[in-house]
Every structure is written in structure tokens, then in C-alpha cells.
Amino acid sequence: MNKIQIAIVGAGPAGLSLAIELSNMGYEDIVVFDREDEAGGTPRHCGHLGFGIFEFYRLLSGPDxxxxxxxxxxxKNIDIKLTHTLVDIEKNTLVFSTNDGIQKYVAKKTVLALGARETPRPPRFISGIRSPNIITTGALQRFIYMHDTAPFKNAVIIGSEVVSFSALMSAKHAGIKIKALIEEEKNINSFSILKPLSELFLRIPVKVGYEIKSINGENKQVQSVTISKDGIDETIECDGVIFSGKFTPESSVLKKSFKDFNYVNNSVFVSSAFQTTNxxxxxxxxVLRGALTAFKCYFEGKKLAKYIDDSLKHEKLRPLHVKIACDDTIQWYYPxxxxxxxxxxxxxxxxVKKKTIGKIIVSVNNIDVYEKQINAKTYxxxxxxxxxxxxxxxxxxxxRLEN
Ligand SMILES: Cc1cc2nc3c(=O)[nH]c(=O)nc-3n(C[C@H](O)[C@H](O)[C@H](O)COP(=O)(O)OP(=O)(O)OC[C@H]3O[C@@H](n4cnc5c(N)ncnc54)[C@H](O)[C@@H]3O)c2cc1C
Incomplete structure (x- = not known):
């Protein structure tokens, strides 16, 4: 059993900025763990520009x-242990699967900075063939920016979040022709301007309000995607499908290890001081919600250092938390x-989960104490x-949300 003062699981922007800030505060016994063989988190495979402006005052690509x-x-001599996958939490013991077998660590304070991932095809219940050419944006970007290869030539993108347009740009960079970007909702799930921009300048049809009926092909080779609107089917020929967005926290370990799990957020309950129920x-x-930008996560990590410092200095301070419950019309909420x-x-x-015109109402002990009129999109x-x-x-x- 290894004993340490501060364990940070996840070497992405949130985990690393926290480790750096704690080191600036004088803490030395910090270990950052990550399951990958390189630290840096999701930005490692986002080859486009769009990072660093607020943190380093420079526009950087994800890998840089x-x-x-x-x-x-x-x-700062921060110990980063790679190829350490957190597989279980037994009371306060972290259980990692490593190349040398199972390793256990106990830390005075543990921080979970596990990030989020896109929802792949299986939980979306779309019928049709199975194929290695049905992937997420993250996987596409790993092919392109880390292995310098394009997995297919003609693809359809499912989803219309900002990340879907990121998939579009990555595909273009790799010479993949995007036959269409398809959204099931009536409007795209990101800035409306992206639809006319993609259609006018990139000549990519952005089709909204379509049901994805099936992915067709033979012998694990994708040949087309069938979509449908107002009862009329349309088949688009392609050899690859990219499922983009619908981010969800990397929380499978947390689900089995925390007694109190927040099924709306698909994560643990967390206070404004980033403290869980433990x-x-x-x-x-x-890991707190769906994906926000790297700089948001970076600054959250920096902010958390103060609360870790406080909790180490005032061990006797009892946490006093009151849970907030939300109905499942809410996509995520934090804290x-x-x-x-x-x-x-x-x-x-x-x-909110869907574009909503209505009101948000807060109640304490079933008495309404606050309401706010909203006209909100999903982002x-x-x-x-x-x-x-x-x-x-x-x-x-x-x-609760009332329409
Ligand atoms: C395609 C795409 C494009 C993006 N473009 C931009 C952009 O242009 N600008 C921007 O600001 N943001 C962008 N983002 C968002 C940005 O990447 C994230 O906000 C940021 O990386 C989140 O930081 P994080 O530290 O919370 O999580 P992550 O960066 O995801 O890091 C989490 C780390 O935890 C590790 N981990 C997970 N589970 C375990 C486990 N069980 N055991 C051990 N380690 C584990 C992972 O390996 C990973 O290294 C983009 C995201 C995507 C997917």
C-alpha cells in the first residue's frame, strides 16, 4: 500500500493545472495518475487551434x-504516473490496474479529474451493421493527429454540437469528404451561424430534423446511412460514420464506488468547493458534467487548489452539504x-436537454423560492x-422546469 498526501487521477487540463497550483503553494507530495501512456488529456488529439488564449495568452493547438x-x-518535479488506470475505489483506497499488476494508493486527499467522453453508437440504439468505421470525433482525431492516417474517405457526421464542426474541420484536414452533417433535433445544437457557414463555404449539407434509421453495408464495410424526415427516407452513400458530441462524464468507476451517485449528471454529487459526499x-x-472548454477546466483546477489547501489545514472542518435535486429535463447542473x-x-x-421556452423553479422543502423565465438552447x-x-x-x- 502506497501512502501519499494528494492523488490526482486524470492528467488533463483540470488535473495538471491543479497539480501545478498546489506545487506553487508549496505542496510536494502530489502524484498525478493517468491511464494513457502520455499526459495532457483530451487536447493531445485535438490537432486544431483553439486552446491556451486565457491560460497562456497564446493561441495553441491542442497537442501544443x-x-x-x-x-x-x-x-516542478510533479510525479506523473502513466498507464495507471483507476479501476476501483475501496473506501479511501485507489486501485489501479498497471503494467506491473494491481497497485493500491491511499491519499489524504484524492481528486477525480477523469474528463468526459462522447456517446458512441451502441447507447444511441441505431440499427444496422457493426463496423470499425463507425467512430466518435475523439477516435477520428486520434487517427488523424496521432497516427497520421484517415480511417475512411467519405463520411457522415451525426450530431451538430461545436465538437461536430470540429469533426468536420478535422475530416477536411485529412482529406475525408463529409457527405452530410445530420441532426435529429429541429435546430443545430450550437451557434446557428455554423449551419449557413458550413453550407455556403464548405458545401456540406447540414440536415436538421432527420431520424437516423440505419447504417447499411456488408462484411463490416459501411456503404450508406439511411435517414428519414416526414416519412420520406433518404440514403447517403459513405464508408464511415462519425458520432459526435453527447458528452458524458467518465464515471463508470465512480458509479460503483460512490453510494450517492447523481444519475442526472452521470457523476458524483459535488459542492461549489468541488467536494464530493466523501x-x-x-x-x-x-467529469462533473458534459464537455466545457479546456480553459474552463484549467481554471477550475487552479481554483480547487485553495479548497484542498483549506481541507488539509482544517482537517476538523466538517463538510456541510445540502444536495440539489433536478429532474431529468436538465442535461447537467453544477454544483x-x-x-x-x-x-x-x-x-x-x-x-437543458432540449431547446426550452419556460421557467426554472427552485423550491426548498417543496416551497417555491425562486423562478426564472428562460428561452434556452441546449448549449x-x-x-x-x-x-x-x-x-x-x-x-x-x-x-424543476415548467414549459
Ligand atoms: C474533439 C474535441 C475538440 C475540442 N476542442 C477544444 C478547443 O478548441 N478549445 C477548448 O478550450 N477545448 C476544446 N475541447 C474540450 C477540452 O478538450 C476539454 O474541455 C478538456 O480537455 C477537459 O479537461 P479535463 O482535464 O476535465 O479532462 P480530459 O482532458 O479529458 O482529461 C481526463 C484525463 O483522465 C484520464 N482518465 C480517465 N479515466 C481514467 C481512469 N479510470 N484512470 C486513469 N486515468 C483516467 C484520461 O486518460 C485523460 O487523460 C475539445 C474537446 C474535444 C473532444
Whole structure:
């Protein structure tokens, strides 16, 4: 059994910025673990520009951004243990699968910075053939930017989040022809301008309001995708399909290890001080919700250092949390617990699952205390202020959406 002061699981922007900040504060006994054989997290395979402006005042590609973070961490002699996959948490013991077998660590404070991943094809229940040419944007970008190869020549992109347009640009970079970008909802799930821009300048049809009926082909070779609108089917020929977006936290280990699991967020309950329901465990970055930008996760990591410092210095400070419950019309919300030790101006920030015109209502012990009119898209961040109503330990806070 290895004993350490601070364990950070996940060497992406959130985990590394936290490690660097803790090192700046004078902490030395920090170990960052990652399952990959290189540190840096998701930006390692996002070969486009779009990183670093707020953190380093320079526009960087994902791999350059990841390298910069890793080199700062290495200059500070932060111990980064690679090919360590967290497979279980037994009480406070972290269980890793490594090339040398199972390794166990106990830390005074553990931070879960496991990131998020796109929803692949199987949970989307789309019929048709199985094929290695049905992949996510993340996988596409790994082929292109890490292995310098294109997995197919003509593809269809399913989804219309910002990451779907990132898939589109990566495909273009690799010489893959995008036959269409298809969205099941009536509108695209990102900035509306991206639709006319893609259609006019890149000549890529962006088709909204279509059901994906099946992926067709033979012998594991994709040959086409059938989509349907208003009862009329259309078949698009292609040899690859990219499922993009619908990010979900990397939380399978957490689901089995935490008694209290938040099924709306598909993650652990977390307070505004990033503390989970286990006082020695914190969570930060995209593992808290779907994907936000790298700089958001980087600054969350930096902010968390102060709370870790506080919790190490004031071991006797008892966490005082009140859970916030949301119905499942909510895509995600963070924080999911009010932290009575750290008053905050914001109760929570949330996103809706579908474009919604209606109102958000907050109730405490079934009495409505706040309501807000909304006209929100799926990517609109809706901030709910904390307000002045009193909340104490055994209260029940609920958030509901009314159309
Ligand atoms: C295609 C794409 C394009 C993007 N483009 C941009 C952009 O242009 N600009 C921008 O700001 N952001 C962009 N982002 C978002 C950005 O990459 C993320 O916001 C950021 O990487 C999240 O940081 P994180 O540290 O929370 O998680 P991650 O970067 O995902 O890091 C999590 C780490 O945890 C590790 N891990 C997970 N599970 C385990 C386990 N069980 N055991 C051990 N290790 C584990 C993973 O290997 C990974 O290294 C993009 C994302 C994608 C997918």
C-alpha cells in the first residue's frame, strides 16, 4: 500500500493545472495518475487551434497546449504516473490496474479529474451493421493527429454540437469528404451561424430534423446511412460514420464506488468547493458534467487548489452539504450540492436537454423560492443565483422546469 498526501487521477487540463497550483503553494507530495501512456488529456488529439488564449495568452493547438501543461508540471518535479488506470475505489483506497499488476494508493486527499467522453453508437440504439468505421470525433482525431492516417474517405457526421464542426474541420484536414452533417433535433445544437457557414463555404449539407434509421453495408464495410424526415427516407452513400458530441462524464468507476451517485449528471454529487459526499474526495473538470472548454477546466483546477489547501489545514472542518435535486429535463447542473461552509453567489449553473421556452423553479422543502423565465438552447448556460432564502443541513432543494 502506497501512502501519499494528494492523488490526482486524470492528467488533463483540470488535473495538471491543479497539480501545478498546489506545487506553487508549496505542496510536494502530489502524484498525478493517468491511464494513457502520455499526459495532457483530451487536447493531445485535438490537432486544431483553439486552446491556451486565457491560460497562456497564446493561441495553441491542442497537442501544443497539452505539451505546455506537461512541461510546466515536469519542471516542478510533479510525479506523473502513466498507464495507471483507476479501476476501483475501496473506501479511501485507489486501485489501479498497471503494467506491473494491481497497485493500491491511499491519499489524504484524492481528486477525480477523469474528463468526459462522447456517446458512441451502441447507447444511441441505431440499427444496422457493426463496423470499425463507425467512430466518435475523439477516435477520428486520434487517427488523424496521432497516427497520421484517415480511417475512411467519405463520411457522415451525426450530431451538430461545436465538437461536430470540429469533426468536420478535422475530416477536411485529412482529406475525408463529409457527405452530410445530420441532426435529429429541429435546430443545430450550437451557434446557428455554423449551419449557413458550413453550407455556403464548405458545401456540406447540414440536415436538421432527420431520424437516423440505419447504417447499411456488408462484411463490416459501411456503404450508406439511411435517414428519414416526414416519412420520406433518404440514403447517403459513405464508408464511415462519425458520432459526435453527447458528452458524458467518465464515471463508470465512480458509479460503483460512490453510494450517492447523481444519475442526472452521470457523476458524483459535488459542492461549489468541488467536494464530493466523501470528505477526502474532490472532483473537477469535465467529469462533473458534459464537455466545457479546456480553459474552463484549467481554471477550475487552479481554483480547487485553495479548497484542498483549506481541507488539509482544517482537517476538523466538517463538510456541510445540502444536495440539489433536478429532474431529468436538465442535461447537467453544477454544483449539485450547496456548501454551507463556503457561501456562494450562484446556487448552480445548468443546461437543458432540449431547446426550452419556460421557467426554472427552485423550491426548498417543496416551497417555491425562486423562478426564472428562460428561452434556452441546449448549449445555453443558465445561472441560478443562490438568493437570500435560508437553507440548512436537512432541507430538500429541488429544481424543476415548467414549459
Ligand atoms: C474533439 C474535441 C475538440 C475540442 N476542442 C477544444 C478547443 O478548441 N478549445 C477548448 O478550450 N477545448 C476544446 N475541447 C474540450 C477540452 O478538450 C476539454 O474541455 C478538456 O480537455 C477537459 O479537461 P479535463 O482535464 O476535465 O479532462 P480530459 O482532458 O479529458 O482529461 C481526463 C484525463 O483522465 C484520464 N482518465 C480517465 N479515466 C481514467 C481512469 N479510470 N484512470 C486513469 N486515468 C483516467 C484520461 O486518460 C485523460 O487523460 C475539445 C474537446 C474535444 C473532444
Amino acid at each position: 497546449y497539452a505539451k505546455k501543461l506537461v512541461s510546466i508540471a515536469k519542471d 470528505k477526502n474526495f474532490f472532483a473537477v473538470g469535465n 449539485s450540492m450547496v456548501d454551507l461552509n463556503y457561501p456562494s453567489k450562484t446556487l448552480t449553473t445548468l443546461r 445555453t448556460n443558465i445561472k441560478i443565483p443562490r438568493g437570500n432564502y435560508p437553507v440548512s443541513k436537512n432541507d430538500t432543494i429541488k429544481i
